[in-house]
């Protein structure tokens with residue numbers, strides 16, 4: 344269980360995290376989303392004891408991590424995949440971490456197997472690709488078999504096989520009852536990995552809800568209609584809360600009516616339908632709607 348209680352972090356005049364409170368529950372994957380500079384890494388650093396909050400509290404399993412005796416067994420952390428001695432081999436890096444936390448060499452071998460880096464364990468970490476570094480970072484996070492995982496952009500740099508592997512790994516860790524909290528800018532991946540989402544913008548929580556609710560909040564389903572009688576149909580479809588947009592001579596986009604209603608109205612009108620599809624709002628749509636006013640670094644339309 345991870346808990347932020349009125350967490351605030353200021354850097355000089357910048358308030359990176361502004362009175363943030365949330366609970367990340369065990370047994371599910373919770374995604375932490377937000378635009379660049381929103382405060383995700385700062386929140387992670389406060390939770391993992393790397394930064395001291397200006398005010399409020401950041402708790403792992405009810406206590407500040409700085410008070411933990413064996414932090415690697417309390418929480419597995421991946422904050423910066425490049426954060427290791429480049430001259431050390433992967434195995435030496437993990438063994439050094441394990442030794443300082445009373446973890447056996449056998450566990451080092453286990454996590455290298457689990458993360459698919461056993462065959463490169465004797466290679467220097469400095470020669471690792473971004474994807475291999477991410478796997479090494481995940482291996483380090485898993486060393487202490489922790490009940491809680493905090494992972495900043497764990498998918499970043501992984502190839503499609505790696506992305507799917509991380510998805511299954513995180514889902515199985517959550518299914519074992521662990522608390523899994525991760526950030527990512529890849530909405531399509533979050534949509535299939537996370538059960539719950541916390542969205543932050545300019546240091547404030549914009550949403551804290553199950554994935555399904557965030558998607559529902561994006562609202563509308565759009566029904567795309569293809570018909571040689573689109574003009575006639577466009578006159579028949581309107582009603583309270585209904586929008587009808589003509590996108591081509593033979594195509595309409597309709598919100599506020601289901602595909603079945605559109606089909607029934609077309610039949611009553613004697614209009615031929617040659618295509619009828621329903622498009623639901625994606626997580627990307629929902630995310631953009633939630634964060635559009637909190638984006639710090641937006642390119643101009645011309646750019």
Ligand SMILES: Nc1ncnc2c1ncn2[C@@H]1O[C@H](COP(=O)(O)OP(=O)(O)OP(=O)(O)O)[C@@H](O)[C@H]1O
Nearest residue numbers: 354357358359377378379380381382383384385386
């Ligand atoms: N050490 C620091 N000193 C000064 N300002 C900082 C420091 N760390 C972060 N900030 C500022 O705090 C704000 C939040 O940054 P943070 O790195 O937490 O965002 P983020 O959501 O992780 O962004 P990204 O998605 O780009 O990684 C930004 O305005 C950033 O410039």
